[in-house]
Amino acid sequence: MRILLVEDDTLLGDALQAGLKQAGHAVDWTRDGIGAETALATEDYAAVVLDLGLPRKDGLEVLRRLRANKRVLPVLILTARDTVEDRIKGLDAGADDYLVKPCDLGELNARLRALLRRAGGQPAPVLAASGITLDPATHAVAYRGEPVELAAKEYALLLALMQQPGRALSRAQLEQHLYAWGDEIGSNAVEVYIHHLRRKLDAEAIRTLRGIGYVIAKDAAA
Amino acid sequence: MKSLRLRLVLLTTAAVAVVWLVTAVFTWRSALHEIEELLNHPPATARHMQKERAELAGEIAKHLLLPMLYALPGLALVLVVAVGFSLRPLRRLTDDLATRAPTRLTPIADTDTPREIVPLIRRLNALFGEIDRALENERRFTADASHELRTPLAALKAQAQVALAAADGSERRHALEQIVLGCDRASHLVTQLLTLARLDAGGGTATLALALRPIAEEVLAGAAGEAIAGACELVLGEGDARVKGDPALLRALLRNLVDNALRHAGATQIELAITESGTRAALTVTDNGRGIVIEERDRVMQRFYRIASADSSASPGSGLGLSIVKRIVELHGGQMQIGDGPHGRGLAVRVNLPLATDK
Numbered sequence: 001m002r003i004l005l006v007e008d009d010t011l012l013g014d015a016l017q018a019g020l021k022q023a024g025h026a027v028d029w030t031r032d033g034i035g036a037e038t039a040l041a042t043e044d045y046a047a048v049v050l051d052l053g054l055p056r057k058d059g060l061e062v063l064r065r066l067r068a069n070k071r072v073l074p075v076l077i078l079t080a081r082d083t084v085e086d087r088i089k090g091l092d093a094g095a096d097d098y099l100v101k102p103c104d105l106g107e108l109n110a111r112l113r114a115l116l117r118r119a120g121g122q123p124a125p126v127l128a129a130s131g132i133t134l135d136p137a138t139h140a141v142a143y144r145g146e147p148v149e150l151a152a153k154e155y156a157l158l159l160a161l162m163q164q165p166g167r168a169l170s171r172a173q174l175e176q177h178l179y180a181w182g183d184e185i186g187s188n189a190v191e192v193y194i195h196h197l198r199r200k201l202d203a204e205a206i207r208t209l210r211g212i213g214y215v216i217a218k219d220a221a222a
Numbered sequence: 223m224k225s226l227r228l229r230l231v232l233l234t235t236a237a238v239a240v241v242w243l244v245t246a247v248f249t250w251r252s253a254l255h256e257i258e259e260l261l262n263h264p265p266a267t268a269r270h271m272q273k274e275r276a277e278l279a280g281e282i283a284k285h286l287l288l289p290m291l292y293a294l295p296g297l298a299l300v301l302v303v304a305v306g307f308s309l310r311p312l313r314r315l316t317d318d319l320a321t322r323a324p325t326r327l328t329p330i331a332d333t334d335t336p337r338e339i340v341p342l343i344r345r346l347n348a349l350f351g352e353i354d355r356a357l358e359n360e361r362r363f364t365a366d367a368s369h370e371l372r373t374p375l376a377a378l379k380a381q382a383q384v385a386l387a388a389a390d391g392s393e394r395r396h397a398l399e400q401i402v403l404g405c406d407r408a409s410h411l412v413t414q415l416l417t418l419a420r421l422d423a424g425g426g427t428a429t430l431a432l433a434l435r436p437i438a439e440e441v442l443a444g445a446a447g448e449a450i451a452g453a454c455e456l457v458l459g460e461g462d463a464r465v466k467g468d469p470a471l472l473r474a475l476l477r478n479l480v481d482n483a484l485r486h487a488g489a490t491q492i493e494l495a496i497t498e499s500g501t502r503a504a505l506t507v508t509d510n511g512r513g514i515v516i517e518e519r520d521r522v523m524q525r526f527y528r529i530a531s532a533d534s535s536a537s538p539g540s541g542l543g544l545s546i547v548k549r550i551v552e553l554h555g556g557q558m559q560i561g562d563g564p565h566g567r568g569l570a571v572r573v574n575l576p577l578a579t580d581k
Contacts, residue, residue: 009373011404015380018397022387053369080372102376105383 001046001116001159002177005029006036006062007078008054012101016049016078019105023112024139024156026180033057040066044176045073047115049108052079052090060093067094074115078103113137120163129165130205130217134158143201150200153178157193161206166218168209226308226336233304241293245286252285311335315343327354363422366526367415370541374408414540417474418525421549431578432469434496434505435462441476442494448484449492456480459495463503464578467554475550478543479507479571486529486539487511489568502556502574510568519560523548547573 003025007013013029020027028043030036033054040048040062048066052059063075076097077090087098096118097111113136117123127134133142139155141148150158160169160177169177171190178193179185186192194214198206207215256278265271318330329347332340378401385397435458442456449456465472476494483492489511497504514522514529521527526541551558556575563570 009377011400011407012373012377012380014400015377015384015397018384018393019380019387022384022389080369080376082372101372102379105380105387 001156001163002026002028002044002180003112004036004039004043004045004048006031006033006048006054006059007051008032009051016105016108019109020049020112023109024152024159025112026156026178026183028180031055033059033062036062037065040071044173046177047074047076047112047119049076049078049112050095052077052081052086060090063090063093063095072119074112074119076108076111076115078108110137116163122163127159127162127165129162129219132158132162132201132205132216134162143205148200151196153189154193154196154200157190158197161214161216165216168213168215170213173213224337226311226338229308229336230305233308234301237297237300237304241290241297244293245289248289249282249285253282256281311339315339319346325357327351327357359422363418363525370411370415370526371408374404374411378404378408411540411542414542414546417546418542418549421471421546421553429466429468431464431466432472433462433464434472434503437469437473438476438494438496438505441473441480444477445480445484452484454484454489455491457491457493459493461496461498463496463498463575465503465554465575466578467575471550471553475547475573476505476507478547479573482539482543482571483507483509483511483569487513487569498577501577503577505573505575506570508563508568508570510563513563513567513569514560522560523558547571551575 001024003020005013005016005020005027007016007029008031010031013031017027017029025046028039028045030039031054034056036048036050036054036059037057039045050059050063054062059077059079063077066073066075074096075094076099077095078099078101079086079090080101081090082100087100090098096115099108099111113125116136117125125135125137127136131144134140136159139150141150141155141158156178157174160174174190175185178190194206194208205216207217209215260274260278265274315330315335327350329350330343332343332347335343381397381400381404385394385401388394388397438458442458445456480492480494483489487509489509491510493506493508495504495506495508497506518529522529523544525545528539528541548558551573554575556573558574559572561570561572562568
């Protein structure tokens with residue numbers, strides 16, 4: 001998934017970007033409040049990891065503006081401000097979660113997974129649709145019970161489709177999920193990955209809706 | 223009664239007046255009796271007359287003396303009570319102070335207290351205020367410091383976790399290099415924090431008459447390696463001055479100023495000048511770097527204030543350098559000014575220090 005990371009500390013930002021990438025996300029990293037607002041206005045993110053003490057514009061202010069604009073994407077505050085009042089203020093300003101530095105990368109990723117799950121309307125930790133199961137915590141993918149090995153980008157693409165089964169995603173939307181700023185995008189990269197996925201899973205697993213995009217069928221309500 | 227003194231004087235006067243009045247009444251009654259006696263039985267002879275006269279005088283003296291003698295213990299008792307009553311406000315103050323928790327530094331009410339202890343209470347309240355402010359500073363500093371220490375620690379932990387989970391060698395190597403950088407940064411921050419804490423604790427500053435030039439030479443020599451690496455020229459102007467101060471602190475002052483210019487200004491030339499004017503020595507560190515906009519010049523001396531850097535690759539400082547400089551200047555009875563560098567470019571930090579008088 002594509003994540004916006006807002007962190008002014010160079011060293012910590014570098015580590016968080018690397019850590020989130022290791023978890024399979026495409027990460028855009030900006031170092032101040034104004035940069036965060038620009039990024040949020042122009043790109044489509046699955047979630048935001050937001051520091052509060054930012055140059056140029058405070059993180060809380062960015063968050064309030066985001067919510068005032070009726071944007072619903074999950075926001076996780078990651079800050080050194082640790083008092084109870086600060087946490088209350090952050091959550092009341094519209095944050096979905098609040099983590100205090102120094103935090104554990106594993107915990108940060110787990111909380112992000114939980115937020116993304118909820119945002120996709122999928123409370124179960126393991127995603128399942130059309131015979132495919134995908135565990136975001138371990139990146140394990142199986143088709144009809146058989147484990148399937150996927151490359152990082154293939155996994156990210158499948159995750160995006162599995163997050164909202166039954167909903168078609170256009171090629172542009174899928175590209176948004178796969179690539180961060182500065183990543184090289186091949187002209188038919190999405191088609192190539194879809195092709196790989198169909199070969200590894202089943203030609204029928206991912207359907208093409210001509211002119212609309214790609215979709216994984218939702219299981220009939222059990 | 224607002225005055226302790228007035229209360230004491232009035233009570234004592236009243237007690238004395240009562241005893242005096244009683245004595246007068248007794249004496250009056252006794253004299254009346256004796257004179258009547260004398261009139262009823264006039265003395266027959268001159269000898270008799272003399273005896274009567276002596277007896278009368280003795281009687282009057284006795285009546286003057288006796289009531290006073292009986293009244294004295296009573297008077298003493300009245301005075302004890304009166305003094306105790308008058309000093310009640312003092313006892314109230316003592317009780318208030320005795321039961322106060324050390325952290326309760328609210329002022330003592332000075333209404334309804336005798337005029338004599340109002341100055342004492344005011345002085346105590348002023349002292350409480352000062353202690354409260356000092357404690358508040360301490361609390362804020364601790365909060366800021368913990369906040370500042372947390373971020374590098376968070377970075378170190380996250381980088382270490384990235385290194386552990388790294389899939390390939392170059393990713394792991396990058397994370398490890400970042401960890402080394404982070405350790406350097408954290409230890410710099412800790413050094414600066416300790417310097418500031420020591421300065422805050424006050425005291426322990428040696429005051430020797432010393433020349434500034436050798437200190438400046440030493441600091442510039444120490445910074446030479448970094449300056450060459452950053453293609454920056456260091457210049458020490460002509461001139462010297464002798465000031466009264468602590469050599470270690472003055473070295474820290476200069477090092478912080480030169481470091482700031484080197485690391486955060488992106489300067490290609492840094493000039494250090496020492497001049498004398500009147501009774502003051504002036505130390506000026508000028509650079510031709512980015513400078514600081516006027517609105518931010520006061521704020522940069524606040525603790526942990528950092529200027530948002532346009533150059534994101536620049537390593538952030540501790541945010542304490544100029545606070546340390548400012549504190550050292552204060553401890554030396556000097557002043558500090560931040561102005562424009564040459565031709566309105568860069569920054570000139572000017573520090574005034576009192577000259578040593580023993581020339």
